[in-house]
Amino acid sequence: MTPPLDRRQFLLGASAIAAGSVLAACSSGSKGTAATSAGAAASGPSVAPASGGAVTTEKISLNYWAWGTPQDPFVAAWNKANPNIQVKHTDAGGGTDSSAKLLTAARAGDAPDAALVEYTTLPAMIVGNVATDITQYVSSLKGSFSEGTWGQTTFNGAIYGVPQDVGPMVLVYNEARFTQLGVKPPTTWAEFATVAEQVRKADKNTYLATFSPAEFGNFAGLSQQAGGQWWKVDGENWTVGINDDASLKVADFWQDLIDRDLVSVEALFTPEYNKQLNAGQILSWPSALWAPGVIYGAAPSQAGKWAMSRFPQWTAGDDKVAYQGGSAVVVTSSAKHPAEAAQFAAFINSSAAGAQIQLSTGQYPASVVGQQAAIKSAPPVLMPQQKDFWKLASEISAQTIPSISWGPNVNVASSTFQDAMKAAIANKTKLRDALAVTQKAVVADMAKTGFKVTG
């Protein structure tokens, strides 16, 4: 039982509270990045013994930061084959968290030797002096990847990473409900709108799909498929085209669906969304090849009811496919043994042994050898009835657009995009205006940093 506080005790108490709150402010909550990379449907990995280990006399150790299920078996396989180059794996968080930490660590000269980075943040890693030019170590790997995939790690002729997984865009849909409602998977975006209308007519509680204002990577993919070039580099000069005609066309397309109440508008994988998914009230997700694992994670009861098809096209008969998600392994500026780190990246991402590990953990490999091996794998658990899943996947993967490039401030673009889209939805303003806001912020940020930029 204390007497009422006097002034001095009170001030001391107040400063103590303030000190405590500083600590609270410093501890950052880690944000889950929904649907960025591989959705994992894990089974026990079968590690094939690695052959052709690196030759070195002294014993060295490498640090490797990466997220996702295949990483531990990757490292185990490498360490077994290379007793003199031991790799230590650290999970530093998903794509967004991990890249923020890499930038800080590299500035302190304390980054790991190798790290997994999403394709979208790779340019930011280059200008942030995290990723180093590894052309001299890995140029011979060019033939191990498709042109579109390899292009994602090559900038101005220099190679900055070895692709690990890719996410060619596909449509996953609730086949059982489609049959029940008498609709077919759309092959064009015009058909997509028609099917959305039919679904609404057939069942007023059901939507064909969801528009989420937070899905930056998805929208970027949709725009790229339509011909959008969000960032383009030509020598010294950047061009930013986030509100180019193709992207505005995509915005207007979704605007129309939203205005006519033909798609639901909400964040993905909230308890709300998951409930609708389980109840068969959200019937499709235009996303990427890793989607079955993610849907299964949220709605395991739907296994056997869903299927995958080619992405809808703007022009009937086209086969344009963009990427959503996917990542590559970079060697950092802090690496003391860049050659060995590059060798490690090449082994896990382009060898047959590495591909087997990826497939057994549900990841779609970036390498050609991995994609060929995938054809013989069992379909994802969400759609065991779709026997041609991986065959279709490799066909789609071969058709990806080769000229996709990302800019040095995708983080600014994605955070501005998400808030502008949220505001557009909340205030019932136009989605295309949100693209203009994003464009303006991205150009201003690049100019401030000192890039030569037009847009």
Add this chain to the structure above:
Amino acid sequence: MTTNSGVSTAVRATELRPLPRARNGRRRNTFAPYVLLSPALLLYAVFLLIPIGYAIYLSFQGLRLVAGGAFGKRQQVFVGFDNYHTTLADPEFYSGFGRLAIYGLIAVPVTLGLALLFALLIDHPKTRAKSFSRTAIFIPYAVPGVVASLLWGFMYLPSTSPFSYISKTMGGGSIPFLNLPLLFPSVANIAIWGGVGFNMIIIYTALRAVPADIYESARIDGASEWQIALRIKIPLVAPALVLTGLFSLIGTLQVYGEPTTLSPMTADITQTWVPLMKIYRDAFTRDDLPLASAASVLLALGIVVVSVLLLLATQRRAFGGNS
């Protein structure tokens, strides 16, 4: 990110402390107090002064392309007041404070009002099951903020909300808890739910410290319990009310966890909804620590100013003018 509003107040408190005097009038062992103080001062310097200094230093830096080129390397250079200028010119920074004000205007009075009400009720001589009620009201404070936000988030989302279920069963629609204008009360409610118990304990403790003979003489004079509460108890616990008020105010200025956790569930909470969320976004999503440092310094200054103003406005009343 490492800034502190209590610096000036703590320094003042230290100055107020009278120097120890030697018993026989002669000063000796003058270094002893410093030796004894050194662990505290050292920790204070390492964990507060140096980080604050670094944050201020960072706020004048910027990451810029030095050599140029499409893939040139960014380097940390001195940029003067650029970051302060950017922060003060950003309408989102002010909107964040605007939203914070609405949130605070709901959260602070309701938290303090309920805390005072519960403390007075528990202190009422005829109340039964006192320790049970006290614990029951206090328990939400032990629930981590993120967990509380998730828990309430489930109760707000239309498909999982029991309230919306009831309203739908009765023929209405679902209740849009996470959309404007209900969003502010919904977010504030999480803080109120968690904060009432803690504040109640502080006020209740102060109430228990009031000598019982004051109440006795009041009763002899014919005062009702209602009059005792209003005319004796509330004025006597005024210092505790100021203290809890200041805690709540500082808590309001630092709100971050609840809206961040609810953010993925609604389009109405942006990444810059409150100032701390903007600071986090700039620092860790956009890799612009210098800009975030500038905003942190401004926010910390704001907290100091508001705290001092609150103290000046209340101290004479609450502490009877003695300092």
